[in-house]
Amino acid sequence: MxxxxxxxxxxxxxxxxxxxxxxxxxxxxxxxxxxxxxxxVVATPSTTPSTPGPTDGLKADSLTYVTQTFGTDKAPVTTEVPDGWTSIQTGARPKFVDPTGVWQIRFDTRGSKQTPDDLVTARANSIDEQDLNVLSRTDGTLIYTYVDKVRGPRMGLSRWIPADGGKRSAIEITVGGRPQDQEALKAVLDHATDTLQLPPQDAGEAGDTRPN
Structure with missing residues (x-):
């Protein structure tokens, strides 16, 4: 032990x-x-701030304008359109489009023997677009919306400028964009109307080649 x-x-x-x-x-x-x-070493993924996207709509106060002349040599037409919108058609029916292709303004300087109100009614009845909704048709101006199969919801504002005391129409101005652009589109249309300079009109109906 x-x-x-x-x-x-x-x-x-x-x-x-x-x-x-x-x-x-x-x-x-x-x-x-x-x-x-x-x-x-444990790597922690870093987050990069996203780049702000485009604005939700066209802003009237962000637009500046430049003078454009079109029509024919014998009957030139001058007005102001948004700066940066380029013409993809010339002559009597020019169309100016912004760089993104979302907004546009076009003109038809051929005129018509019909009154502006008659042309408003005719255009409203002839538009063949999905979900067409006419919002207004007063004072020679048509405002409407529709759905384009490719671009989605769209808005158009068409105005016919009277001539000969309202007996016929001198020129059509149409602006196009999206429904959220309505205020700015109207500003573009009003500015083109206010700065419009038309050629002297021929007196009488003889030789008048304007469409009916």
């Missing part, structure tokens, strides 16, 4: 053994995480 002295010695040796084992474990861990061991 072990004497009390021998039991104390055995306990001391056991404690030393456990201490050495723990020290060795800690030393191994420290070496594994030491300066010679590369650290694992």
């Amino acid at each position: 072990l004497t009390p002295r021998h039991q104390a010695l055995v306990a001391t040796l056991a404690g030393m053994t456990v201490g050495v084992a723990v020290f060795g474990t800690v030393l191994a861990i420290n070496r594994a995480n030491g300066p010679d061991t590369p650290s694992q």
Whole structure:
């Protein structure tokens, strides 16, 4: 049997053994995480602010205008259209389109023997578009919306300028865009009307080649 002295010695040796084992474990861990061991880097994805998209609609106060002349050599017509809108048609029926192709203004300088109100009625009855909705048809101006199969909801404003005291029409002006552009489209139409300069009209009906 072990004497009390021998039991104390055995306990001391056991404690030393456990201490050495723990020290060795800690030393191994420290070496594994030491300066010679590369650290694992966790990359955090960064978010890039999105670029603001186009405005929801055409803004009247952002438009500037330039003078354009069209028609024929014998009967030139001058008016102002939004700057940057280029003509893809010339002559008596020009059309000016913005760079995005969303907004446009076109003219028909051939005139007509019909009154502006008659032409408003005729145009309203002849438009063959999906979901056509005539919003207004007063004072020689037709305002309407429809749905284009490719471009979606659209809006048109057509105005016929009277001549000979309202007995016939001198020119048609039509602007087009989207329903949310209504205020700006009307501003473009009004500006073209206010700055319009027409040639002197021939007196009498003889030789008048205007469409009926």
